[in-house]
Each structure stands twice: as C-alpha cells, then as structure tokens.
Amino acid sequence: MTDSDGHPEPEQIALGPILAALADPLRRRVIAELARAPDGTERTCASFNLPVTKSTLTHHFKVLRESGLVRQVDRGNSRAACLRRADIEAKLPGLLSLVAADETTGQG
Amino acid sequence: MTDSDGHPEPEQIALGPILAALADPLRRRVIAELARAPDGTERTCASFNLPVTKSTLTHHFKVLRESGLVRQVDRGNSRAACLRRADIEAKLPGLLSLVAADETTGQG
DNA sequence: CACAAGGTACGTATTGCGTCATACCTAAGA
DNA sequence: TCTTAGGTATGACGCAATACGTACCTTGTG
Numbered sequence: 421m422t423d424s425d426g427h428p429e430p431e432q433i434a435l436g437p438i439l440a441a442l443a444d445p446l447r448r449r450v451i452a453e454l455a456r457a458p459d460g461t462e463r464t465c466a467s468f469n470l471p472v473t474k475s476t477l478t479h480h481f482k483v484l485r486e487s488g489l490v491r492q493v494d495r496g497n498s499r500a501a502c503l504r505r506a507d508i509e510a511k512l513p514g515l516l517s518l519v520a521a522d523e524t525t526g527q528g
Numbered sequence: 529m530t531d532s533d534g535h536p537e538p539e540q541i542a543l544g545p546i547l548a549a550l551a552d553p554l555r556r557r558v559i560a561e562l563a564r565a566p567d568g569t570e571r572t573c574a575s576f577n578l579p580v581t582k583s584t585l586t587h588h589f590k591v592l593r594e595s596g597l598v599r600q601v602d603r604g605n606s607r608a609a610c611l612r613r614a615d616i617e618a619k620l621p622g623l624l625s626l627v628a629a630d631e632t633t634g635q636g
Numbered sequence: 637c638a639c640a641a642g643g644t645a646c647g648t649a650t651t652g653c654g655t656c657a658t659a660c661c662t663a664a665g666a
Numbered sequence: 667t668c669t670t671a672g673g674t675a676t677g678a679c680g681c682a683a684t685a686c687g688t689a690c691c692t693t694g695t696g
Contacts, residue, residue, distance in 0.1 A: 435630040436553060443551040444684085445544060466642065476685055478644055483683095497693045498642050514622030522543040552654080574672065584655055586674055605663050606672050 426485050426492075430507040433488035438512060441487035446470050447480050448525055451489055454503040455520035462493070462500035534593050534600075538615040541596035546620060549595040554578050555588050556633055559597055562611040563628035570601070570608035 442448050450468050454461060465477050472480070481501060484490045489508065490501045508516055519525070550556050558576055562569060573585050580588070589609060592598045597616065598609045616624055627633070 434632050435626060436551075436556070436632055439547055439556070440551045443544075443548045446684095448544070448547070464642075472684090473686060474643070475645085475687075479684075481643090499644095512626050515626060518543060518620050518623060524542050524544055554654090572672075580654085581656060582673070583657075583675085587654075590674090607674095 426482070428486065428488045430488075430504075430510065433504075433507055433511045435512060437487040438489060438508070438515070441483050441489055442519060444480070444483075445525075446472065447484055448519060448522070450480070450484065450501075451503065451516070452519050452522060452525040454490070454501070455505075455516045457503075459505050460502060462495070462502045464495075464498045464500055466498075534590070536594065536596045538596075538612075538618065541612075541615060541619045543620065545595040546597060546616070546623070549591050549597055550627060552588070552591075553633075554580065555592055556627060556630070558588070558592065558609075559611065559624070560627050560630060560633040562598070562609070563613075563624045565611075567613050568610060570603075570610045572603075572606045572608055574606075 442451060449470070453468065454463065457463075465481050466474075470477060470480070481490070481492065484501070485492050488504060491504050492499050492501050503516070505516065550559060557578070561576065562571065565571075573589050574582075578585060578588070589598070589600065592609070593600050596612060599612050600607050600609050611624070613624065
C-alpha cells in the first residue's frame, strides 16, 4: 500500500467504477481534457470551469479519484489532479483514446 | 433511415449513451457474453438468465437497443438480440474488447 | 492577525435509475 | 379456440446519484 488516500492501487482499477465515473458528462469532460493534454499534466479542480458549485466539484473529483482515473496530489495551497494514464492504459487499453476523441465532449 | 425502430443509425452512436448503458452490471454482462460469442450470434433476452423480472429485462434491452449496442430483430415468436459489433467498432474501437475481457463480469 | 482562495465535510432536496406488478399483445402448438 | 411463452407499455416504489448551501479547514498574502 502506497498512499491509498482514496486512490485505488493499479491492480484494483476495475471496469465497473471506471465506466460509472465516465457515464457522467461533466466527469467525462474532465477526463477528456486531461487525456488530450500532455502526459503528467496537473490541473486544479476549479480550472475546468464546470457549471457547478464547489461542493459538487469536490464530489465529482472524489468519484474520479476513487475510480482510479485521476490522482490528486497536495500542492500546498490547492490540490492538483492528474490523469493516471499508465495505470488505466495497462488495465483498459484504448479507453482514454475513446474519451479523448469524443467530439460530444465539447470544450466550447 | 432504415428501420430506426429504436435503433440509432451507425453515425448516431455516441459515447455518452454507450457508457451509460455499460455502467449497469447486468447490461454489461449481456454485452460481455455477446462480445465473447462469435460474431452474428443471436440470443433471446431470456437466455441470459438475469436475476430480474420480464419487465425489467425489457427495460434493460431497451437501453441497450437505444444506445446502439444491440440490434433486436423479430423472430416470429420471440425477439433476438445481436451485438452491433461492426458499428460499435467503427465508432469506438476497442471498447468491446474491454468489456469482453473484464473478469469482473462473472458468468459463474 | 485578518482575509481571500481552493477544497472538504455534512446535511439536504430533487432527480434519475433500477425494480416490480399488472395488463396487454403476438406467435406457436395442442 | 384455448393455452403457453416471450416481449412490451404503463404506473408505482425505493434507492442511489446529482445538486446545492453552509460551515470548516488549510495555505498563502497583505
């Protein structure tokens, strides 16, 4: 066990929670933006400009974190979220490409 | 428009409804079994032995049908469901492999 | 210290989803 | 024709998920 601060181990990443997390349009938008960005990109929760309040934002990122899609690291003042690209690609190869290529996930 | 009897055209198949459909464990189990079977396999709704009633079964297959995952064709007495493998693979390549390979989708 | 910014936790309302029961339809067989 | 089997449509119920407001914590800055 490394941190397990709500983050599942790479082997514990399962299809069910991942699909459940990606079923929500807002969460899928977050993953799509992260997937299109270069690997290792760190972004704060608020930087995605989702049309929800702070508490709802926290809820969505908790789902993303507990599903294993993103890792949240403390950056002093705020908390940065970065995509667990390698872990997901190892367990579910090609999934992130599908989300990234989805034109429905409008960023405009 | 061909049939469009609740079946979306191949171009209309979108990631959102597909993921929403696959988020449910019962529906994912159906798709997993169909994906593991040879292409063109036709199965009746009841043949999957899902632990739900008839009406719930109809509901789930409606979601699968309207998302574009399966096509339901009238077979006189009953209605056979078959996986729209080519259509899905064209829009979302690799997705069916992930569902088929998921060991969480226990069939035992 | 005071204050603002970013997140979290708790409680709560509301919506959606899965589930069922019932009633109805169609096709095949006795 | 009657019965049985497989599906569908509708309505209702319960639970989970999304959403919000509020309060609170932490870090950084004035």
